Amino acid sequence: MNYRMVFYNIGRILLVEAALLAFPAIVAIIYNEKTLISFALTIAALTVIGLPAVRKKPKKTAIYAKDGYVIVAMAWILMSLFGAMPFYFSGHIPSFIDSFFETVSGFTTTGSTILRSIENLPKSLLFWRSFTHWIGGMGILVFVIAIMPKTESSSMHVMRAEVPGPTVGKLVSKLRASARILYGIYCILTAVQFVLLIAGGMPVFDSMVTSFATAGTGGFAVLNNSIEGYNSVYAEMVIAVFMLIFGVNFNIYYMFLIKQGKHALKNEELRCYIGIVIGSVILIAICLANTKYSIGDSIRYALFQVASIITTTGFSTANFDTWPVFTKIILVFLMFIGACAGSTGGGIKVSRLMILVKSGLRDIKKAINPRSIETVKVDKHTVDEPVVKSVSVFFATYMIVTAFSTLIISIDGRDLVTTFTAVLSCMSNIGPGLGAVGPYGNFADFSAFSKLVLSFDMLAGRLELIPMLMLFSPYAWAKKYS
Amino acid sequence: MNIIIVGLGKLGITMTKQLVAEGHSITVVDTNNEKVTSIVDTYDVMGVWGNGVTCETLETAGAAKAKLIIAATASDEVNILCCLIANKMGTENTIARVRNPDYAAQMQFLRNELGISMIVNPEYETANEISRIIRFPSAANLDSFARGKIEIARVRIHSDNIFCNMPIYEIRKKCKAKVLICAVQREEDVYIPSGDFVLRCDDTISITGTRAEISHFMKQTGVYKQKIKNVMIIGGGRIAYYLAKLLSDTGRNIKLIEQNENRCYELADTLPDVTVIYGDGTDQDILDEQGLEFQDALVSLTGIDEENIIVSMYAESKGINKVITKVNRHSFSILNDIGLETVVSPQIVAGNLVTRYVRALHNSAGNSQIQTLYKLVGGKVEAAEFIVPEDAGYENVPFRDLNLLPNLLIGCIIRNGKIIFPGGDDVMKAHDSVIVVTAGRIIEDLHDIFV
Numbered sequence: 001m002n003y004r005m006v007f008y009n010i011g012r013i014l015l016v017e018a019a020l021l022a023f024p025a026i027v028a029i030i031y032n033e034k035t036l037i038s039f040a041l042t043i044a045a046l047t048v049i050g051l052p053a054v055r056k057k058p059k060k061t062a063i064y065a066k067d068g069y070v071i072v073a074m075a076w077i078l079m080s081l082f083g084a085m086p087f088y089f090s091g092h093i094p095s096f097i098d099s100f101f102e103t104v105s106g107f108t109t110t111g112s113t114i115l116r117s118i119e120n121l122p123k124s125l126l127f128w129r130s131f132t133h134w135i136g137g138m139g140i141l142v143f144v145i146a147i148m149p150k151t152e153s154s155s156m157h158v159m160r161a162e163v164p165g166p167t168v169g170k171l172v173s174k175l176r177a178s179a180r181i182l183y184g185i186y187c188i189l190t191a192v193q194f195v196l197l198i199a200g201g202m203p204v205f206d207s208m209v210t211s212f213a214t215a216g217t218g219g220f221a222v223l224n225n226s227i228e229g230y231n232s233v234y235a236e237m238v239i240a241v242f243m244l245i246f247g248v249n250f251n252i253y254y255m256f257l258i259k260q261g262k263h264a265l266k267n268e269e270l271r272c273y274i275g276i277v278i279g280s281v282i283l284i285a286i287c288l289a290n291t292k293y294s295i296g297d298s299i300r301y302a303l304f305q306v307a308s309i310i311t312t313t314g315f316s317t318a319n320f321d322t323w324p325v326f327t328k329i330i331l332v333f334l335m336f337i338g339a340c341a342g343s344t345g346g347g348i349k350v351s352r353l354m355i356l357v358k359s360g361l362r363d364i365k366k367a368i369n370p371r372s373i374e375t376v377k378v379d380k381h382t383v384d385e386p387v388v389k390s391v392s393v394f395f396a397t398y399m400i401v402t403a404f405s406t407l408i409i410s411i412d413g414r415d416l417v418t419t420f421t422a423v424l425s426c427m428s429n430i431g432p433g434l435g436a437v438g439p440y441g442n443f444a445d446f447s448a449f450s451k452l453v454l455s456f457d458m459l460a461g462r463l464e465l466i467p468m469l470m471l472f473s474p475y476a477w478a479k480k481y482s
Numbered sequence: 483m484n485i486i487i488v489g490l491g492k493l494g495i496t497m498t499k500q501l502v503a504e505g506h507s508i509t510v511v512d513t514n515n516e517k518v519t520s521i522v523d524t525y526d527v528m529g530v531w532g533n534g535v536t537c538e539t540l541e542t543a544g545a546a547k548a549k550l551i552i553a554a555t556a557s558d559e560v561n562i563l564c565c566l567i568a569n570k571m572g573t574e575n576t577i578a579r580v581r582n583p584d585y586a587a588q589m590q591f592l593r594n595e596l597g598i599s600m601i602v603n604p605e606y607e608t609a610n611e612i613s614r615i616i617r618f619p620s621a622a623n624l625d626s627f628a629r630g631k632i633e634i635a636r637v638r639i640h641s642d643n644i645f646c647n648m649p650i651y652e653i654r655k656k657c658k659a660k661v662l663i664c665a666v667q668r669e670e671d672v673y674i675p676s677g678d679f680v681l682r683c684d685d686t687i688s689i690t691g692t693r694a695e696i697s698h699f700m701k702q703t704g705v706y707k708q709k710i711k712n713v714m715i716i717g718g719g720r721i722a723y724y725l726a727k728l729l730s731d732t733g734r735n736i737k738l739i740e741q742n743e744n745r746c747y748e749l750a751d752t753l754p755d756v757t758v759i760y761g762d763g764t765d766q767d768i769l770d771e772q773g774l775e776f777q778d779a780l781v782s783l784t785g786i787d788e789e790n791i792i793v794s795m796y797a798e799s800k801g802i803n804k805v806i807t808k809v810n811r812h813s814f815s816i817l818n819d820i821g822l823e824t825v826v827s828p829q830i831v832a833g834n835l836v837t838r839y840v841r842a843l844h845n846s847a848g849n850s851q852i853q854t855l856y857k858l859v860g861g862k863v864e865a866a867e868f869i870v871p872e873d874a875g876y877e878n879v880p881f882r883d884l885n886l887l888p889n890l891l892i893g894c895i896i897r898n899g900k901i902i903f904p905g906g907d908d909v910m911k912a913h914d915s916v917i918v919v920t921a922g923r924i925i926e927d928l929h930d931i932f933v
Contacts, residue, residue: 065523156522156523156526157523170522170528172507172528173484173507173508173509173526173527173528174507174526175526176526177507384515
């Protein structure tokens with residue numbers, strides 16, 4: 001492994017984080033809050049560590065797939081460690097592990113919180129919490145690629161390790177241009193949501209923070225009752241629609257930009273995603289209409305909750321923990337599925353699910369007629385056999401990591417629903433689960449060790465397993481390939 | 483500039499590498515998915531998997547908006563067809579690799595009637611390069627500027643050379659030839675030397691000057707090699723055919739050794755002035771029997787790199803004046819160390835040709851004023867020729883008042899056909915040709931040479 005290049009890249013990311021921390025510091029100045037000093041300390045720490053690493057560019061700049069994975073995994077862990085400092089220094093989250101959990105939850109766009117009362121936090125910390133969602137949503141390394149004057153040719157390894165989905169392509173031939181287009185679309189969509197929320201009468205600060213949390217499909221809210229606290233149908237619908245928008249593969253928006261909207265609408269993953277959303281909304285709405293809710297309210301709550309869970313955002317407008325079991329099971333399914341590949345959402349991803357189902361059907365056909373040869377097709381293109389295989393392996397690994405984490409967390413002695421959905425919610429980067437970690441609950445009561453395991457799950461889920469799992473392999477740290 | 487490269491053979495990959503380094507937006511197309519993936523992983527390019535002759539693939543690759551398409555698949559016909567289709571779809575310029583000698587006669591037709599901008603025949607270009615080296619054997623490699631007025635030659639300083647351990651200002655005093663040492667390669671590093679730079683044994687220097695002055699310089703320094711009369715060529719492939727034809731036209735004695743009997747008959751048929759020998763040219767006995775030691779030059783052109791290298795090393799050991807080795811895998815940088823001075827690879831030759839064309843295209847779009855461009859020392863050094871524009875702001879200013887970048891050298895100035903090696907008092911004037919030698923950076927405009 002090219003250690004110097006790994007350090008160089010990580011140093012660069014730490015400096016970028018220092019620059020990004022200036023935004024919450026500005027918020028602290030505007031609202032005249034004491035947290036300013038803790039932000040200043042964090043920025044100083046990042047600069048002190050980051051600067052020596054980037055002072056000299058290594059002579060050997062070649063990095064390979066392995067280095068890319070290690071850079072991504074280490075960058076995310078270090079970013080979260082440093083990002084936790086403002087919470088810890090300011091004293092608003094007294095335990096460092098809690099601060100770390102909160103920051104990982106932010107960067108991975110999970111939105112699980114250990115805070116019992118969110119409204120007590122100063123505005124600058126609330127801003128930073130949601131800003132981490134926005135940074136983590138599209139990925140900080142993609143951001144670094146976008147702002148650097150020249151990309152190293154092997155940056156593709158880094159991009160591939162950070163952008164979710166079974167296959168990662170570029171929009172245009174230059175990586176930097178691709179990253180810029182992605183961030184351009186991301187910024188514009190965030191800005192549109194911000195303006196729409198203000199237009200609906202939400203306070204400016206809340207609109208901004210909520211837009212960040214929606215864009216990254218994170219789910220940190222400003223109020224204890226999440227979006228329910230605003231009690232505005234307009235705001236709920238704007239947020240629901242934008243959650244769904246950010247759950248779509250960004251390539252689709254690019255195709256609209258280059259006037260190929262027709263092709264974009266034919267995208268199988270998009271259609272499948274919309275189908276799942278509509279189907280789930282109808283089923284849940286019917287089920288809710290049979291309980292205390294009116295038909296209008298049933299559709300309103302069903303739509304918001306389905307959008308929130310499938311895009312793995314995790315905002316809530318109702319305590320779905322009290323809903324009928326049938327609706328909860330649908331929501332758990334949606335937790336597994338997650339958003340589209342190449343979006344800011346988490347989960348297994350719709351495209352992987354499609355490939356899994358299709359390859360399953362193919363294997364049944366093959367069992368009936370062992371001599372038949374058939375390929376798995378998505379968008380009328382054959383999916384490469386290695387990709388099909390990697391999707392199956394991904395699914396299996398996802399399940400194993402989930403099961404194993406559930407086992408470890410169960411040591412805390414919580415009930416089955418709480419334990420399982422806490423892990424699932426972290427793996428899929430959603431936020432709330434069911435039971436004690438439901439929309440009205442929080443993660444505060446888990447033991448410190450469980451919180452570390454859940455933090456690992458969040459990172460593993462966001463980076464799609466391999467980068468995080470690779471850190472445990474001694475071969476990953478060897479200088480040579482072995 | 484948007485460029486599509488179809489076919490990821492050795493040539494395709496070499497060109498991808500060179501053009502990416504120049505900062506162009508490249509899309510590569512190949513029918514082999516694995517090749518596309520590995521290229522996309524290594525270089526900052528977009529990959530399209532598919533047949534480059536189908537409209538669908540070309541559309542995905544963005545042929546409608548591309549400035550240039552380079553078709554370099556293994557098949558000439560596919561390349562021509564690919565260019566024609568891309569051209570109709572909107573690609574402005576097209577380059578096709580066509581190497582079958584049967585088509586050589588209709589290059590004009592392909593260009594004028596079918597509208598293909600450039601035909602590249604790597605084998606022919608390689609043969610051409612080798613024949614130039616044979617005509618001027620003292621230099622390891624040779625390129626020319628300003629329509630041949632100025633040459634740039636690479637020469638190895640052997641341990642018996644009088645320049646060993648001599649600073650460059652001393653050399654200038656000792657040697658009366660008007661040449662300029664513009665780059666020095668020492669092992670893996672390249673230097674643009676200043677006056678107090680000391681040359682060492684086994685350095686390879688690049689010198690610019692007129693051909694006569696370079697010859698003069700070489701005679702004085704003892705690296706001058708006798709004119710080559712007798713050439714032995716090992717291997718009878720396409721390059722050998724073109725080379726034998728080029729050299730026999732200049733009246734040299736050519737002996738060509740080929741191990742396929744039928745091919746020997748073909749060659750003997752088409753090359754009446756060449757002695758064609760049927761035998762294994764990599765066999766020491768046959769080489770000795772055919773009088774290797776009486777040859778002035780040996781060119782090893784078999785299809786196998788290892789055999790070429792072994793034969794060349796044997797010829798070097800026999801004291802052959804000039805040994806030229808063809809190597810396809812140019813990525814190994816040890817060839818100079820084992821004593822093989824002159825190494826030629828077809829894809830590098832063709833790649834340079836295409837890069838030059840792309841630069842010229844870039845010029846005409848008003849982006850740069852480069853006239854000619856050579857990459858020396860494995861691409862680490864660039865020598866580029868510019869024309870000074872009018873009202874540039876820096877003309878008529880003495881060089882001592884201009885603040886030039888480090889690691890950069892003004893090789894020479896050609897004004898009205900006269901060659902000037904500029905000192906501190908000299909100036910650039912509008913319409914002058916200026917040759918700039920740089921290491922480690924790309925100069926696209928004469929403006930870029932100042933701090």
